[in-house]
Amino acid sequence: MIILEYQAMSIRARFAPSPTGQVHIGNIRAAIFNWLFARNQKGNFLLRIEDTDLERSTPEAIATLLDVMEWLGLDFDEKPPLYQTSQLQNHLDAVQKLLDKGDAYKDSKGGGEEAVIFKIPWDAERIPGVADTGTIQVPVHPEVPVVVSFKGVDYAGVSAKGKPAPGGACLAGFKNLKVLDAEGKVLFDIAGKEEQILDGSLVVELPGAAKLDFTRRTITYHDLVKGDMSKPLDSMRDVVIVRSDGTPVFHIANVVDDITQKITHIIRGDDHVENTFRHIMMFTCLGAKVPKYGHLPMIVNAAGKPYSKRDGDAFVGDFRDKGFLPEALLNYLALLGWSPGDEREKMSRDDLIEAFSLERVLHAAAQMDIQKLTNLNGQYIAEMEPNAFKEMATKFLQVHDWGKDLDDEYLTKVCNLMQSRLKKFADVDQWKYFFADQVEFDEKNLAKQFKEPATRDAIVKIRSAFEAIDFNAEAIETAIHSVTDELGIGQGKLNQPIRGAVTGVGIGAGIYETLELLGKETTLERLDEFLAKY
Template identity: 35%
Template sequence: MSSSTIRVRFAPSPTGMFHVGNARSVLFNWVLARQSGGTMMLRIEDTDAARNRPEWVQGILDAMAWLGIGPQEYEGPLFQSDFAQHHREAIERLLALGLAYYCDCSRDQVNARTGSEHKGYDGFCRDRGLPAGDGRAVRFRTPHEGSTVIVDLVRGKPTFDNALIEDFVIARGNGSPVFLLANVVDDMVMGITHVIRAEEHLPNAPKQQLLWEAMGAEPPVWVHAPILVNEKRQKLSKRRDRVALEDFRAEGYLPEAMRNYLMLLGWAPSGDREIVPWDDIVAEFRLEDVNPSPAFFDVKKLRAFNGEYIRGMSVEAFIEACQPWLRSESLPWRAEAYDADAFAAVAELAQTRISVLSEIVPMVDFLFLDEPPADEAAWAKAMKADAAELLAAVVDAFAVAEWRAETLKAALEEIGAERGLKLGKAQAPVRVAVTGRTVGLPLFESLEVLGRERTVARLRAALDRLS
């Protein structure tokens, strides 16, 4: 098979959120298509009516676009419901070939015969020759001899004993196809050559391969990427773990950092590298090199990655990237109080101190608020018994000092030295009085931008409170 014939697909179900596992899967598919000159298809598995909501489909498109996978990077979206006629034809074909049969057994009846609700179907209707009828499902006639070998680029050749594969349902009693059949038929119609998906789908693979073979088609190349786990090595759960791509985007993670990090969940580039240019990833990635072991989705490491990417931006790009957070409707300051020039003056300092873009708000809010944020814990930590005397001296010095960071620093150093205080101790009450926080941007550069009038006013307000 030449590389130009490679056709992959990403086939998510609309669920209201875009799981980071889905993001890793679509990236693996996208990279293979890009490096081979092949095609990636987007197919929305929309046959579950409860999940078939336009806004959820749009959420998938938006999440992919944020990752950098815009409409020009794939064909579609196609919808599984568009293939309904192909599904019906496949069911009829399997019935006509004797490779499927009708079944009227209820789950309770099967459980009663097998004596357990955990055992598979017992084949009761396999040779009854039932005709079509209301409520009768269609089951695939699984061969009872031999085994099914899945040739998987990540997992080698997992082998499944056919005797342990039940005659599984391919169409429900109302005639609608189940996922197993619809998925296979869709891939056949779309000419998919490689199925790249999460390890959790591996148990479906032997059944799907049997369907491919029963319909006279060559199965695709299977690729089951490792599952993503949390710090307890539990499979990521949307009910327990942070897994929604939208949440990371809202917090201020960069798509470039997210792409880089997700690609390393099961795969490693050459050399001792982790922060890797995207073009290098596309050039080096090989499905055969993916590790089958579960991959730890480490939010702390992702955060560190993001910080590296933020620090790697130009200052101009950083300023632009921060604007959605600095101009949102839920800010602690009045919209008209935002000063673009003031932010630009401290942007380079802030850029080295945040790991996600949302952290920019508490980093610079003191510049745009009428009064510094009220943090009682910070106040109690900084305003010791001698704070009032020190602040009074600072007010006098700052009222006449040349308003430059170096001059202000020198003045405070002198005031602190007179009281036996190193600069770190001396500046603590000043920082809290002016910015409301114990940590933040470099103090004296911040004061220079804030200006003499506002700085001195805040120091006097702190003095009034202390007295």
């Protein structure tokens, strides 16, 4: 039944980032989940660029955003995307509508220009999900007067230590309000005075109040991820929607644009949960249908803190620069805070789309594990077409002065030998010994391999044995074995010292194949260099 309803509606989800030059992991994850959801539901995935921060929203920043989305394969429908700056008049019109209907008022704080404030409606029952939840009493600090006006009820609560604690909320939070003093005497009763309070003609200030008595109203919505969420109106304040300089703030712009784009499902970060209650009210006051909401848990860094725009290495571009594949990153990120419910982990784009559901998204924050991402990336690399692998490797080799203009045939062989060992493309910097004239010796490794003075002598013998042979892997192995046999040592004992002397490092592909690839000339040169140095 539910599925039928979904299909009939044709869902529309969106990603609405503000382009600030860099896209971080937490942000793009929201895009991924929206995309996965939309594709899974055969709906539309829209992009809206919230570029109202003129300082940071440069054309380059927007290009970066689009670039990253394309790289990850997050294709969006209805191009070009909606630019929020183009909607200014729309936002202002909506604000005027609210003003006209009495759902917003103008106010100035400290005598400046007037800002526009969205008023949480006194007749809040017209908002879906609002219900009375009983009469309650809240203690207030007698030293601070209670002020009741159309802007709300201001008072000081009582802290654990008996000190005044700042409190107060929108008027709508206090249905059937009575203000009582310490003896329980009624200082103020809103009954019969609603009109005057609401139209601003009456503002009451009540010193010596001890208690607020009112009918609490709570707004509840069903979150597609987190389940039922609710919040009492007496913990909400009216919200600024237009700054005193005349520019609309996020809340109204976001809601109006969602109406404009006919968004049916809003999937966004956890940090917006509290905004949702107010946004639901705005949708309703603007005469629009309230969309469905789903809030994603945050992704946190190794310190357990959410990634912020300042978090150095959490930018999507950095992962690309380090040689992570888009499929691997997408796969990994989809698995942060979500799982298909079975034991699959390596999943293709289509697998993910097919398996995705918001109901299976977790409620708790997830920590990024670079090692697991790296492992997954290695799996994707291992499966790459050799040509595609070579192409990528070439790109990453080119950043090194020893990695430019490489011989194609030689490079192909190196790639074939090394593909299974590479976890991320930036690690091709370890291939230097294949291409550079000079090797860098790993002193520590050498010290380990050449503990025995006799080993160096063996290298001398190896060198002359190499000189005489036709230089292929098989002959190389035979030559090495003849030396080990002659010296009466284990057949593989010399392999690592040879590797150290020729490549400078302690790990790599099979040494016979490696030497064959390097060629006789280079191998002998490297051995000479080694012998001259050590």
